[in-house]
Amino acid sequence: MSMLQRVQNVLAGLLMIAGSVVMILSPDDGCAVIAWSLSILMILAGIRSFFYYFTMARHMVGGEMLLYTGAIVFDFGMLTNAVSDSPKLFVIFYLLLIHAFSGLVDILRGLEAKRLEAPSWRLATIRGIINLLTIVFCVIFVRSTQVLVGIYCLGLIYSACTRIYSAFRKTAMVYIPR
Amino acid sequence: MQKDFHYYATYAAAYIAGYSHEESMAVCYSAQFVDWCSKTFLSKIKAPQTAATTQLQLEMMDARTDVIGLQDITRIWSSFHFLPYDLYAEKKKCTRLYRDKYRLICNVNGDLVVDTVKLAKDAGLQAVGLAMHILADTWAHRYFAGTPSLVINNTNYYFYELLSDGETEQERKIAFRHSPSKPDDLDKGLYTNSVYQRNENSVMNLGHGRAGHLPDYSFMRYKYLPAWGDYEEIIKDNPSDYLHAFCQMIYAMKYLRGTIEDFKKECYDWDAIAPWEDEIKAILAKRQLDSCEDWKAFGEKLSGQEIGDFELDAYTEEYLQAAKDEKDNTFLGKFITAALAQKSMVTNRIFKSGNILAGVSVDLVKDSLGELWKYGKRFFPYAKRRHNASKEAENGREDLR
Numbered sequence: 124m125s126m127l128q129r130v131q132n133v134l135a136g137l138l139m140i141a142g143s144v145v146m147i148l149s150p151d152d153g154c155a156v157i158a159w160s161l162s163i164l165m166i167l168a169g170i171r172s173f174f175y176y177f178t179m180a181r182h183m184v185g186g187e188m189l190l191y192t193g194a195i196v197f198d199f200g201m202l203t204n205a206v207s208d209s210p211k212l213f214v215i216f217y218l219l220l221i222h223a224f225s226g227l228v229d230i231l232r233g234l235e236a237k238r239l240e241a242p243s244w245r246l247a248t249i250r251g252i253i254n255l256l257t258i259v260f261c262v263i264f265v266r267s268t269q270v271l272v273g274i275y276c277l278g279l280i281y282s283a284c285t286r287i288y289s290a291f292r293k294t295a296m297v298y299i300p301r
Numbered sequence: 302m303q304k305d306f307h308y309y310a311t312y313a314a315a316y317i318a319g320y321s322h323e324e325s326m327a328v329c330y331s332a333q334f335v336d337w338c339s340k341t342f343l344s345k346i347k348a349p350q351t352a353a354t355t356q357l358q359l360e361m362m363d364a365r366t367d368v369i370g371l372q373d374i375t376r377i378w379s380s381f382h383f384l385p386y387d388l389y390a391e392k393k394k395c396t397r398l399y400r401d402k403y404r405l406i407c408n409v410n411g412d413l414v415v416d417t418v419k420l421a422k423d424a425g426l427q428a429v430g431l432a433m434h435i436l437a438d439t440w441a442h443r444y445f446a447g448t449p450s451l452v453i454n455n456t457n458y459y460f461y462e463l464l465s466d467g468e469t470e471q472e473r474k475i476a477f478r479h480s481p482s483k484p485d486d487l488d489k490g491l492y493t494n495s496v497y498q499r500n501e502n503s504v505m506n507l508g509h510g511r512a513g514h515l516p517d518y519s520f521m522r523y524k525y526l527p528a529w530g531d532y533e534e535i536i537k538d539n540p541s542d543y544l545h546a547f548c549q550m551i552y553a554m555k556y557l558r559g560t561i562e563d564f565k566k567e568c569y570d571w572d573a574i575a576p577w578e579d580e581i582k583a584i585l586a587k588r589q590l591d592s593c594e595d596w597k598a599f600g601e602k603l604s605g606q607e608i609g610d611f612e613l614d615a616y617t618e619e620y621l622q623a624a625k626d627e628k629d630n631t632f633l634g635k636f637i638t639a640a641l642a643q644k645s646m647v648t649n650r651i652f653k654s655g656n657i658l659a660g661v662s663v664d665l666v667k668d669s670l671g672e673l674w675k676y677g678k679r680f681f682p683y684a685k686r687r688h689n690a691s692k693e694a695e696n697g698r699e700d701l702r
């Protein structure tokens with residue numbers, strides 16, 4: 124992990140914690156702010172992927188995957204932006220969907236890392252399981268908006284902490300250019 | 302390539318080319334030293350860090366991937382390990398950004414190989430060793446570029462080892478893992494490679510990292526889809542490539558010794574290895590992670606002399622003890638001069654092709670010392686000496702007229 128990536132992880136973690144605190148203190152406004160920020164970030168990431176594909180990756184074997192990924196991220200961003208003014212419960216469920224998605228991705232990445240015997244598989248798997256458990260709790264307490272927001276924010280704070288922890292972790296680097 | 306080829310095989314090639322045991326030792330030490338002359342090492346001996354010919358793992362971890370950092374990485378890896386084949390290569394309907402990276406793909410028998418070998422002529426045994434490292438690497442590292450690039454250096458799941466028992470040939474899918482502490486498992490076909498990174502400029506996408514150590518094993522034969530190759534499969538036959546590298550090194554060193562008048566592309570001294578051809582082929586084809594013992598035994602059989610192990614600090618003390626104006630005449634001083642000349646030449650060629658991925662280059666002879674100062678103050682003392690030498694030579698030629 125480069126220094127820039129470490130700084131990015133720490134900043135993202137701190138932003139996530141700050142967002143969680145805002146949501147807990149003011150659930151109505153907090154949800155909208157988080158959804159809006161998320162949508163902007165995803166739209167920008169999607170545009171960046173499009174640019175990269177059309178200038179570089181379209182000549183690359185398997186480069187289409189980068190285009191599809193960019194399109195999905197862009198689409199998610201637009202959708203999030205569209206629902207950021209909707210009722211709180213709807214936004215929460217939408218964010219939970221994203222949480223479930225990242226949980227699944229984390230577990231798949233963990234399994235892949237285990238198959239490749241990379242030591243990072245434990246952290247990725249645990250992060251994925253906790254993400255999915257958050258969804259289960261949200262479904263159980265679906266009637267209480269306060270509990271829903273609280274559970275979601277706890278999950279978010281956990282994700283933020285793991286990000287910050289990752290930023291300070293020593294990372295073994297495989298590098299074989301010779 | 303690894304120490305087995307850069308050190309022991311280079312010794313054998315130098316000896317066959319006509320160098321004495323002592324000269325061959327200096328050549329092979331210099332060839333192997335290219336993989337160790339890092340900024341960290343140069344700072345230890347208080348030498349100009351611009352002469353670095355490699356980057357260590359820890360240096361890479363801290364390497365910046367902004368424009369300046371990328372240029373530094375590209376200068377080192379393109380100049381010494383992934384010599385570009387065609388700086389004016391064209392690819393239809395691509396952006397300049399892509400084309401500049403595409404043009405840095407390494408391959409054998411490019412114009413820069415000729416320039417590299419000719420640059421080493423009459424520049425000392427250190428320059429010979431340095432040039433042999435670069436020449437040999439063009440064979441091992443062909444199809445990869447010495448600049449971080451996902452779109453050029455990436456590989457995917459389509460990667461097969463080609464196994465042959467002499468009569469039949471079969472394919473085995475290669476399984477890559479990212480466990481740096483575990484050695485490659487030849488029996489199970491498990492190899493370590495660098496982690497996939499979507500970031501175009503990640504150092505994980507530098508050189509053949511995504512293909513693991515496969516290009517470094519002389520016995521390895523495999524097929525894969527290079528990221529830049531428009532879905533056309535490449536079959537990499539290392540035993541054949543390494544044999545070509547060995548014969549081209551002999552031919553190049555005969556030129557550098559003065560036995561041959563000119564160095565041309567696609568020339569190999571097959572006759573020189575005829576007495577040992579089967580033995581050399583057997584070493585190259587033997588499935589093992591490290592061929593040092595076999596190459597060492599072969600080299601010692603050739604010369605009848607013992608080939609000592611490579612010791613990084615063998616010439617350090619000599620350099621440290623030398624007076625300031627005498628450092629250039631030490632073993633390491635001559636290597637540093639050769640490295641600076643090579644890096645300067647390759648950077649210049651890349652820059653003149655309209656590509657700034659390796660940075661900006663100024664002409665040592667044509668530009669003023671003020672321009673050279675801008676190139677970098679650490680490079681300046683070397684540039685000044687070369688500049689003055691060129692001016693003196695120019696004046697000498699005018700006197701003769």
